[in-house]
Amino acid sequence: MATVDDPRTIEFDVRTDEMLVNMGPQHPSTHGVLRLVLRTDGEVVSEITPHIGYLHRCAEKIGENLTPRQWIPYTDRMDYLAAMNMNLGWALTVEKLLKYGPPEKGRHLRVIISELGRIASHLVGMGAYGLDLGTFSPFLYAFREREKILDLFEEACGARLTYSYLTVGGATADLPPGWLQKCEAFLDELEPIVDEYHALLTTNAIFIKRTAGIGVMPQEMAIDFGTSGPVLRGSGVDHDLRRDGEETYTAMYDGYAFEVIVQKNGHYPKDHDYPAVPTEAVLGDCWHRFYVRMLELVQSIDLVRQAIDRYSRSEGSYGEPMKLNQKLPKGEVYLETEAPRGQMGFYIVSNGEAIPWRVRARSSSFCNLSVAPELCRSCLIADVPAIVGSLDIVMGEIDR
Amino acid sequence: MSGPSFVDQLKQKFGGLITGANLENIDPWIEVAPEGIVEVCTYLRDEPSLAFDYCNSVTAVDYLHIDEKKAAKSEWQPHLEVVYHLFSMQHKHSLVLKVIVPRWSGEPGVLPEVPSVAGVWSTADWHERECFDLIGVHFTGHPNLRRILCPEDWVGHPLRKDYEMPLEYHGIRGR
Numbered sequence: 001m002a003t004v005d006d007p008r009t010i011e012f013d014v015r016t017d018e019m020l021v022n023m024g025p026q027h028p029s030t031h032g033v034l035r036l037v038l039r040t041d042g043e044v045v046s047e048i049t050p051h052i053g054y055l056h057r058c059a060e061k062i063g064e065n066l067t068p069r070q071w072i073p074y075t076d077r078m079d080y081l082a083a084m085n086m087n088l089g090w091a092l093t094v095e096k097l098l099k100y101g102p103p104e105k106g107r108h109l110r111v112i113i114s115e116l117g118r119i120a121s122h123l124v125g126m127g128a129y130g131l132d133l134g135t136f137s138p139f140l141y142a143f144r145e146r147e148k149i150l151d152l153f154e155e156a157c158g159a160r161l162t163y164s165y166l167t168v169g170g171a172t173a174d175l176p177p178g179w180l181q182k183c184e185a186f187l188d189e190l191e192p193i194v195d196e197y198h199a200l201l202t203t204n205a206i207f208i209k210r211t212a213g214i215g216v217m218p219q220e221m222a223i224d225f226g227t228s229g230p231v232l233r234g235s236g237v238d239h240d241l242r243r244d245g246e247e248t249y250t251a252m253y254d255g256y257a258f259e260v261i262v263q264k265n266g267h268y269p270k271d272h273d274y275p276a277v278p279t280e281a282v283l284g285d286c287w288h289r290f291y292v293r294m295l296e297l298v299q300s301i302d303l304v305r306q307a308i309d310r311y312s313r314s315e316g317s318y319g320e321p322m323k324l325n326q327k328l329p330k331g332e333v334y335l336e337t338e339a340p341r342g343q344m345g346f347y348i349v350s351n352g353e354a355i356p357w358r359v360r361a362r363s364s365s366f367c368n369l370s371v372a373p374e375l376c377r378s379c380l381i382a383d384v385p386a387i388v389g390s391l392d393i394v395m396g397e398i399d400r
Numbered sequence: 401m402s403g404p405s406f407v408d409q410l411k412q413k414f415g416g417l418i419t420g421a422n423l424e425n426i427d428p429w430i431e432v433a434p435e436g437i438v439e440v441c442t443y444l445r446d447e448p449s450l451a452f453d454y455c456n457s458v459t460a461v462d463y464l465h466i467d468e469k470k471a472a473k474s475e476w477q478p479h480l481e482v483v484y485h486l487f488s489m490q491h492k493h494s495l496v497l498k499v500i501v502p503r504w505s506g507e508p509g510v511l512p513e514v515p516s517v518a519g520v521w522s523t524a525d526w527h528e529r530e531c532f533d534l535i536g537v538h539f540t541g542h543p544n545l546r547r548i549l550c551p552e553d554w555v556g557h558p559l560r561k562d563y564e565m566p567l568e569y570h571g572i573r574g575r
Binding site: 060223224374400 | 425426427429453454455456457459461462483485489492494496521522523525526530534547548549550551558559
């Protein structure tokens with residue numbers, strides 16, 4: 001018998017026809033232009049098929065016609081909510097090929113900027129997830145704080161969305177005088193506000209009902225589908241490239257104290273007072289993915305503080321950007337970095353000229369979205385936005 | 401990151417299916433014959449001492465000089481390389497595999513065939529679709545080899561070096 005509590009229990013004498021429903025490409029809860037075709041049987045979704053490519057610009061082809069520094073603005077437009085981290089990923093890949101990196105001061109500058117980028121990105125992730133689940137206020141709260149990060153970025157490089165700030169060999173400019181004080185003041189302001197977010201969403205009874213136990217992704221599935229970032233760690237896989245990545249990348253975080261945010265033996269790292277995990281939540285569900293993002297936000301605040309301290313103590317230059325048309329050595333390199341949404345990888349094949357022979361961007365959201373059909377099997381229609389939203393995808397990065 | 405040690409192990413196990421390796425490159429790679437790729441990948445995933453359970457990316461590179469002068473001086477003949485980037489969550493090591501195939505299988509226009517590894521890692525499913533879409537490699541045995549980024553009625557494979565943008569697409573001017 002069908003019960004009001006669980007519509008999945010279908011009464012046998014009620015026959016419903018299967019129906020194909022288009023969600024998107026301009027649906028507010030698909031995070032951009034994503035089209036999902038749902039095969040539904042009443043309220044139950046039997047299958048979803050994502051259709052992507054609405055933002056495809058073939059950035060890889062463009063990269064075959066530009067020098068590495070000229071391609072940096074194109075990386076901005078991939079994950080446009082964390083453009084700084086995209087710049088960094090590309091810059092490090094080229095540096096890996098050239099076998100050189102920024103000096104000490106440039107390294108700490110990069111940590112400040114990329115962790116601020118992570119905070120801004122996770123704020124949008126949190127706010128937009130609230131929107132997906134039908135609550136508008138967290139979005140406004142998130143954008144209030146994100147605005148201040150954008151102001152800081154604007155002061156550092158002049159742009160508010162597509163920065164092209166971090167570049168091969170360091171950054172395009174040093175931080176302006178007085179910037180560090182403003183940044184510290186912002187962090188002091190943000191830290192207590194995180195509790196408000198927890199009150200609004202993390203511990204909210206309705207939010208827990210909508211996310212806990214929904215879209216559960218086991219560890220093996222998360223690894224098999226190549227998911228990364230908070231989506232992977234939300235399933236309890238202890239993997240963060242800031243710690244486990246290649247030397248080229250981890251050298252940036254050398255000497256920094258941080259713990260990978262993942263549930264181990266039933267516990268999250270306890271360096272701050274976080275709300276407790278609700279009893280309904282299962283490891284790998286939407287709630288855990290969201291929670292990992294929230295804890296990373298706090299961790300990034302701490303990392304920026306550490307970086308500010310080191311940056312202000314280091315002497316010398318912030319880095320010498322590579323010459324615009326410098327010839328690249330022959331060879332091919334692949335490097336992944338931990339962007340807010342997961343592992344962003346870049347692959348360069350060079351035949352010894354200033355313009356690479358082949359450029360490839362491995363997008364984290366692309367892999368994270370590919371698991372959605374698996375997670376949405378036989379869920380309710382109302383859970384589809386909850387599951388897709390918890391993956392926190394950005395279409396600019398998927399379609400490239 | 402210890403590519404060299406894997407080569408001997410793989411050569412011993414698979415012999416002729418391992419067609420070459422480049423250990424001087426920053427990321428060393430191992431070349432596998434197309435017919436052996438599924439077997440090698442399954443072994444790489446299931447052998448406990450290797451445990452490559454995570455596939456980062458599957459992509460391909462087109463080697464063709466459009467410029468005839470450059471083609472005459474080139475060290476290689478035109479070909480396609482399918483590149484697999486693998487990682488092990490357990491051992492935290494990585495590996496690059498390559499499969500080298502001709503640009504066209506037989507006459508021009510017939511896509512070269514490489515067996516699909518979508519059954520080994522689910523990541524490869526979408527990555528192979530992208531690779532088919534943009535570079536034109538036919539992955540045999542793929543469960544759903546459709547275009548993924550370009551529209552389904554798109555003609556050609558944009559990342560081929562000799563690709564030409566269509567003059568118009570459904571009334572939209574191309575170039």
